[in-house]
Amino acid sequence: MTTTKPILSIKNLSVYYSNKKVLNKINLEILDSGVTALMGPSGCGKSTLLRAINRLHDLYGNTRVEGSILLNDADKTDLLNTNKPVEWVRSQIGMVFQKPNPFPKSIFDNVAYGLRVQKDLTTAQTKDRVKECLIDAGLWDEVYDRLDAPAQSLSGGQQQRLCIARALAPSPLILLMDEPTSALDPLATQIIEKLIQKISKKTSVVLVTHSMQQAKRISDHVAFLYLGDIVECDSTKKVFDSPEHELTKSYIEGSFG
Amino acid sequence: MKNQRMDLSVLSPKQRNQKIFARIFVSLATAVLIISLGVICVLLIRLFIDGVERLNLDFFINFPSRFPEKAGILSAWVGSFAVVLLCLMFSIPLGIACAIYLEEFAKKRFYSPFIEVCIGNLAGVPSITFGLLALGLFVYQFNLGSSILTAGLTLSLLVLPVIIMSTREALRTVPLGLKEAAYSLGATKLQVLRHHLIPQSQSGIFTGVILSLSRAIGETAPLITIGALTFIAFLPEAPVTGDFPFLNFNWVWDSFTVLPIQLYNWTSRPQAEFHKNAAAASFILVSLSLFLNSFAIVLRHRHNRKNI
DSSP, X not given: OOOOOEEEEEEEEEEEETTEEEEEEEEEEEESSSEEEEEOSTTSSHHHHHHHXXXXXXXXXXXXXXXXXXXXXTTOOBSXXXXXXXXXXXXXXXXXXXXXXXXXXXXXHHHHHHXXXXXXXXXXXXXXXXXXXXXXXXXHHHHTTOTTSBGGGSOHHHHHHHHHHHHHTTOOSEEEEESTTXXXXXXXXXXXXXXXXXXXXXXXXXXXXXXXXXXXXXXXXXXXXXXXXXXXXXXXXXXXXXXXXXXXXXXXXXXXX | OTTSOOOGGGSOHHHHHHHHHHHHHHHHHHHHHHHHHHHHHHHHHHHHHHHGGGOSHHHHHOOOOSSXXXXXXXHHHHHHHHXXXXXXXXXXXXXXXXXXXXXXXXXXOTTHHHHHXXXXXXXXXXXXXXXXXXXXXXXXXXXXXXSHHHHHHHHHHHHHHHHHHHHHHHHHTSOHHHHHHHHHTTOOHHHHIIIIIHHHHHXXXXXXXXXXXXXXXXXXXXXXXXXXXXXXXXXXXXXXOSSTTOBOOGGGXXXXXXXXXXXXXXXXXXXXXXXXXXXXXXXXXHHHHHHHHHHHHHHHHHHHHHHO
């Protein structure tokens, strides 16, 4: 067990789509380091939980979010009920989506987008930061000679790494990843899994995955969700070696899900 | 192998029927396509043959006249141009702004579907109704007279729903993933709109504008209602002058005629010679609208290709 402080404390979080309750008063602490994996069968609310942290639910009128998500910064900001603008919340938290979704712009402009939107950097500073992020995302060697090429010309795995670089560029405190490898082949998946572990040394990562193997391979902590509740949450080793809950055990053994 | 007849006997009777049905359907569809294309070709060719005598430069630079061979469409095309220009000046900003508001900013409330139905309905209202509204509102209430300005406003009412609907349609084609990605990077609503939504949907928006333009050019009834002249032998005041500030907007108060009205005027004359003028003017009008529509299709095609 690690003793690091939580960077995020999720308290009594409920999410409703129209009148359907998707998350049921969830309590969860995301630790300040490493990868926290959210796993569970489809429809259990893992993505919903992730999107609540980034307040993406704000975009849609028929969704209701209750509870609080406390960020462990100087002000102990409650991300859901803060008087700070939602753009600030999102600038603290990066997000990588399931399907690679680069903007139909150049590779450079994709990575620079978050910087341009959030910060007032000089061209040189932007260039440096873009290079840094592309190196961090392990993409620099493949694209350094064609930064002006359209992002769509990259392969799926490269596009996903580009999206990771894009999310990292504004230096978020937390990086959310919503099944980032589910649309990729095994080789690209492997590259991205390595990358996630590398990133997690600097930025805490919350990873949604439906693959237990992936959770086991790269995560430090696991939260197992089932039908909108957190069943079990502990270090990965503990959950996989000696799960406390019967439900977790049968999921890990593959009896359902 | 390629030229061999397909062996349908390996299929189950049900599959065979489906296959045969599909073939019949395709040939029917092709026939319908050929018929509708044929109609437009025959129309264009016929108009050309009837009007070829008049299709020369003089036709474009002459005013209408008592003598058919001297009569031209100068005042008509200048009028059409001015009216459509004003119409687009009003309807494009208003229509696009309205669509953006409805699609991105308006909260979904219980009456939102009602607004949608209303806009859809407006697009289907007979144009003469807009003419009557304009006659009451612009001509009598606001005292704008039977001017180019009134005509522009009337036509912009007419095409506004078309522009709103096509813009909303274009905005909806922007993938949700792109919007969410931009929002997740901390972009504000306006930034998402400026950086992603509008650039991504601009050809779609443009297509809608062109389609409504070609509708506006052909519109007659509402303009006759508001009192467009049918025979006019002078041009509106020039928009550019020799004195400061070199621009002159008095032309919007001038009376006018448009191509379809001129055309109608010529067809309703008893002398057969005038019918040649009518055919020539029709040919120009139909070609113009064909050109505009194909331009819109090219744009849409380019837009689709870019998005893949």
